[in-house]
Amino acid sequence: MPILKKATAKKENSMQSQDEMLLPKLPVPPLQQTLDTYLRCMKHLVSEEQYKKTKTIVEKFGAPGGQGELLQKKLLERHEKMENWVLHYWLDDMYLNNQSALPINSSPAVIFAHQQFQEADDQLRFAAHLISGVLDYKALLDTHAVPVDFARGQLSGHPLCMKQYYGLFSSYRLPGLTKDTLVSQKSNVMPEPDHIIVACNNQFFVLDVVINFRRLSAGDLFTQLRKIAKMAENEEERLPPIGLLTSDGRLEWAKARAILMEDSTNRDSFDMIERSLCLVCLDSPGGGELSDTDRALQLLHGGGYNKNGANRWYDKSMQFVVGRDGVCGTVCEHSPFDGIILVQCIKHLLKHMKEGAKKLVRADSVSELPAPRRLRWKCSPDVQGHLASSAERLERLVKNLDFIAYKFENYGKEFIKKQKMSPDAYIQVALQFAFYRLNMRLVPTYESASLRRYEAGRVDNIRSATPEVLTFVKGMEDKRSALPNSEKMQLFKSAIAAQTNYTILAITGMAIDNHLLGLREMARETFDELPDLFTDEAYLASNQFILSTSQVPTTMEMFCCYGPVIPQGYGACYNPQSEYILFCISSFKNCPETSSSKFAKAISESLMDLKELCSRSSLTSTSIQAKVEGCHPATKL
Numbered sequence: 238m239p240i241l242k243k244a245t246a247k248k249e250n251s252m253q254s255q256d257e258m259l260l261p262k263l264p265v266p267p268l269q270q271t272l273d274t275y276l277r278c279m280k281h282l283v284s285e286e287q288y289k290k291t292k293t294i295v296e297k298f299g300a301p302g303g304q305g306e307l308l309q310k311k312l313l314e315r316h317e318k319m320e321n322w323v324l325h326y327w328l329d330d331m332y333l334n335n336q337s338a339l340p341i342n343s344s345p346a347v348i349f350a351h352q353q354f355q356e357a358d359d360q361l362r363f364a365a366h367l368i369s370g371v372l373d374y375k376a377l378l379d380t381h382a383v384p385v386d387f388a389r390g391q392l393s394g395h396p397l398c399m400k401q402y403y404g405l406f407s408s409y410r411l412p413g414l415t416k417d418t419l420v421s422q423k424s425n426v427m428p429e430p431d432h433i434i435v436a437c438n439n440q441f442f443v444l445d446v447v448i449n450f451r452r453l454s455a456g457d458l459f460t461q462l463r464k465i466a467k468m469a470e471n472e473e474e475r476l477p478p479i480g481l482l483t484s485d486g487r488l489e490w491a492k493a494r495a496i497l498m499e500d501s502t503n504r505d506s507f508d509m510i511e512r513s514l515c516l517v518c519l520d521s522p523g524g525g526e527l528s529d530t531d532r533a534l535q536l537l538h539g540g541g542y543n544k545n546g547a548n549r550w551y552d553k554s555m556q557f558v559v560g561r562d563g564v565c566g567t568v569c570e571h572s573p574f575d576g577i578i579l580v581q582c583i584k585h586l587l588k589h590m591k592e593g594a595k596k597l598v599r600a601d602s603v604s605e606l607p608a609p610r611r612l613r614w615k616c617s618p619d620v621q622g623h624l625a626s627s628a629e630r631l632e633r634l635v636k637n638l639d640f641i642a643y644k645f646e647n648y649g650k651e652f653i654k655k656q657k658m659s660p661d662a663y664i665q666v667a668l669q670f671a672f673y674r675l676n677m678r679l680v681p682t683y684e685s686a687s688l689r690r691y692e693a694g695r696v697d698n699i700r701s702a703t704p705e706v707l708t709f710v711k712g713m714e715d716k717r718s719a720l721p722n723s724e725k726m727q728l729f730k731s732a733i734a735a736q737t738n739y740t741i742l743a744i745t746g747m748a749i750d751n752h753l754l755g756l757r758e759m760a761r762e763t764f765d766e767l768p769d770l771f772t773d774e775a776y777l778a779s780n781q782f783i784l785s786t787s788q789v790p791t792t793m794e795m796f797c798c799y800g801p802v803i804p805q806g807y808g809a810c811y812n813p814q815s816e817y818i819l820f821c822i823s824s825f826k827n828c829p830e831t832s833s834s835k836f837a838k839a840i841s842e843s844l845m846d847l848k849e850l851c852s853r854s855s856l857t858s859t860s861i862q863a864k865v866e867g868c869h870p871a872t873k874l
């Protein structure tokens with residue numbers, strides 16, 4: 238395991254620019270270590286027969302002079318040459334080669350607290366403050382003044398890579414016929430963008446935020462947003478809802494885009510959107526309730542074509558939604574940055590807005606500002622056909638989502654810390670326990686682990702379905718064996734220890750998923766055929782993440798959620814707070830094996846059982862201690 242140097246003089250360093258800081262390169266784990274861990278991770282998740290087959294394949298791959306050694310050597314060379322040896326392989330595999338529609342399948346959402354907008358101007362005022370916050374944050378990014386983050390929790394104190402922040406307002410995901418491309422404004426010769434796109438009634442407007450070298454104030458922005466809202470009301474001027482196409486599968490969208498690109502008006506409109514800072518979507522009332530679950534749905538998919546589903550442009554990395562009914566938040570294209578970066582940025586925006594809201598924003602600009610411009614589209618009958626199919630597919634996707642935001646209120650992080658356990662490991666064990674309760678088996682599980690301790694680091698996977706957790710959940714559920722509490726507690730502790738150890742392995746760059754991906758991609762470049770290891774059923778199954786989980790802690794009034802990554806899977810995003818834990822569970826209705834509400838209920842029951850186990854075992858240990866001290870525990874109270 239590589240030894241990372243802790244940042245000294247943390248306080249003084251916190252404003253230090255990332256440019257001055259040298260982070261270590263992400264290591265390539267030893268080949269044999271990865272192969273052994275892979276076998277250990279899969280042994281209890283596949284049949285005995287399959288395991289035997291897989292073991293033989295893995296041994297052949299890892300044998301001296303075998304394919305594994307050659308590929309490992311090439312990966313080490315790549316590591317030498319590149320800033321981050323896995324980044325591009327990972328980006329392609331995780332996002333750019335994935336042709337699923339972005340809403341639900343890929344783009345996470347952050348939901349703000351419900352806002353009370355009495356009148357339409359309140360909605361626009363909120364949007365104006367939000368845009369003003371974006372400009373403020375962008376200025377910090379441009380001057381490299383965003384303070385460097387430091388790791389918290391496990392192995393705390395290390396400085397973290399800040400590169401992802403620079404993708405927040407300068408990235409665009411272009412759909413492609415074979416794969417998508419992540420375009421970065423930074424790498425272009427084009428000037429920095431100084432406009433945002435406002436979506437309203439499925440129309441798109443260019444809002445310049447710098448006019449005559451002057452950044453527009455919140456008051457100016459409010460004035461301009463009012464003009465946009467008025468223009469969007471004009472039914473005669475209304476153009477087809479082109480944004481709908483961006484909600485479709487990537488291949489379908491790429492095909493429709495190619496047709497639209499034949500016309501120069503459309504090319505200009507694309508150019509404005511692609512080079513914008515972000516989108517602000519002024520949504521119409523969604524019509525549903527305003528619970529956490531309903532607001533999350535509005536953010537995840539906009540409610541379908543008849544609601545706000547077409548008032549979006551999913552390729553743009555940051556889309557801020559400000560709904561007339563007070564439903565607000567962000568939906569983001571995930572490839573340029575991870576959830577933690579998004580949350581940090583939004584924290585800044587909400588703080589800026591809180592401060593700005595104290596000042597009264599009036600629509601009284603000193604100078605007469607030029608009116609924002611509506612983006613024009615020329616649509617052939619072919620494009621109309623694409624629009625109709627995109628609308629239908631979005632509708633199906635929306636209807637198929639089974640989602641619940643569930644707040645577990647019995648206890649939170651503090652209780653877990655008092656048990657001297659890692660809250661994250663504890664929650665992961667609870668998720669496994671809940672899944673086992675419902676299905677009597679464990680499945681390949683993904684938990685994102687940050688690699689930002691390393692240069693250009695993104696994430697790797699903590700495989701939480703450990704053999705230790707299987708033994709534990711069997712011990713808890715197997716009514717026949719009826720283990721004594723002390724033994725159950727021992728099994729629980731060893732499940733927590735296994736999870737914590739894997740977490741440390743992952744955040745220090747020693748997990749197996751990125752490494753196996755690197756070996757596979759290197760094999761593609763090296764051999765005519767993939768080695769058996771990567772076509773083996775166990776390997777294919779190991780990448781079907783029925784449970785896709787992620788901790789996204791937020792400290793202010795917001796929460797994060799996302800969809801499942803496979804049709805028969807669950808998405809489970811959790812937000813542990815001191816006294817409660819928020820879970821956002823997603824699955825698909827057309828999968829008979831999943832149910833988000835059942836899973837949420839099972840999580841709640843598992844957490845209650847774990848608490849009872851901890852309480853009983855602490856009672857037992859108090860009794861033992863009290864006996865040693867020669868008195869009954871009750872007499873000590």
Ligand code: COA
Binds near residue numbers: 575653656658
């Ligand atoms: N006893 C008491 N307290 C403990 C403990 C123990 N045995 N183990 C941990 N704790 C404390 C920690 O010190 C920490 O305290 P803090 O809240 O004061 O900082 C707290 O409990 C949380 O630690 P833990 O639950 O172990 O988790 P973590 O914060 O280290 O997080 C990961 C673990 C894997 C979630 C984190 O490393 C990570 O990678 N996060 C990024 C996830 C991500 O990328 N999500 C978005 C994907 S798009």
